[in-house]
Amino acid sequence: MAYLSRLRAAGAAVLLVSFAASSAFAADVTFVMQNDHPNAVEVELYSQDRNHVWPGNGEVFYLDDGEVKEIPLSCIEGEKICYGAWVSGDQGTYWGTGPDNAENCSDCCYTCTGGQTEQITLVE
Template identity: 55%
Template sequence: MAVLLARRGAAALLALVALSAPVLAEELTFVMNNQHPKPVEVQLYSQNRESLWPGPSDVFLLEDGETRTMTLACETGETICYGAWLQGDRTTFWGVGPGKVRHCDNCCYVCQGGKTEEIDLVP
């Protein structure tokens, strides 16, 4: 009897963990080219949950003329937007800007595998 109750408890616990854990089922690759003569910092922001890449106190850094690919694990169907700004100048920005504070018309992508077109950060 005790073994049967232990099995049921373990099965219930596994089901609860499976339902509550986020599913990171896809990867999305952003391809960005910095055409500005100064370095640009980039963060990628989820619009569906409190997640950002590469992390809350980290940025992807693109030097002048650099093209960079940034691949992230995301949930299928999740919307990810980019924010980019000049290093040392958070008032000159692209996309949603630093901290995801602005609205943008074409800086968001849906996580469904694959990669973005090349995003040119032009002065």
């Protein structure tokens, strides 16, 4: 009986350590985006450190003209995340890394450290 009790305690300890280790590396960040373009804009957020896109599954964040949207996401602490935005229906007019994370940018990436970004304004 004592053996079983020690085995359960050891298993519980392993689970607790695993949970603590995985949650220690998780963070939440909120991208604050404003669309100052006269047309609606679509946005995706791209990890530069792993193969991950927010919102994912072929979906996009949609901002009407003039809209400010807070986009919360869970990420890995220290992960580099870049935004790609484009005019809805016109992927040739874009900001940041553009559609599919295909372009280079100098000021469209943030490090996942919690909190929120400054307001990112997409202008014509």
